[in-house]
Amino acid sequence: GAGVSQSPSNKVTEKGKDVELRCDPISGHTALYWYRQSLGQGLEFLIYFQGNSAPDKSGLPSDRFSAERTGGSVSTLTIQRTQQEDSAVYLCASSFMGDNEQFFGPGTRLTVL
């Protein structure tokens, strides 16, 4: 694939609903990252995958947030019972080895009404 893709690009949901955000990393990249970017803030690390396992989930803000990665490729970030403070741009990035340059997707803009 050409780059990291994310879907949907925009998601508007009502408070209390569940949402799923998808990330397709660059083929062959073993490391995958999820970040959250709020207005005027930097990138907040959420979770990191190496292959299908997540050695570091320390950034997930609450137990309403979960993520999985299957086949060492596609990853899904799920937010249950969304709250208004979850509104942000959710970015996915991948890298060939965890220590190298990260390639970012376009992000999913989540709005919780």
Next chain:
Amino acid sequence: AQSVSQHNHHVILSEAASLELGCNYSYGGTVNLFWYVQYPGQHLQLLLKYFSGDPLVKGIKGFEAEFIKSKFSFNLRKPSVQWSDTAEYFCALTAGGSYIPTFGRGTSLIVHP
């Protein structure tokens, strides 16, 4: 835990002016340092990176950064900015063998033609 500080949150320049964006970090050991850029409506992308060797690093589009270990700094420079350099700039590091980067809050650069 490590941290990254970008002291200039908003910078406004005229074309042909020189640019220096500050980035300081706190970590006592070995670090890898990055500058990422996000042009309006585009993905975050890598400008340049420092892992080891020559502390003066050249990146794309005429940007460079200098790693000064004694000052815990990795400032980004460009001798003459262009209108197309208008973007958000993020400094980041990985440290201590961790694969989780820490990002600064970003600097918004506006270049007037």
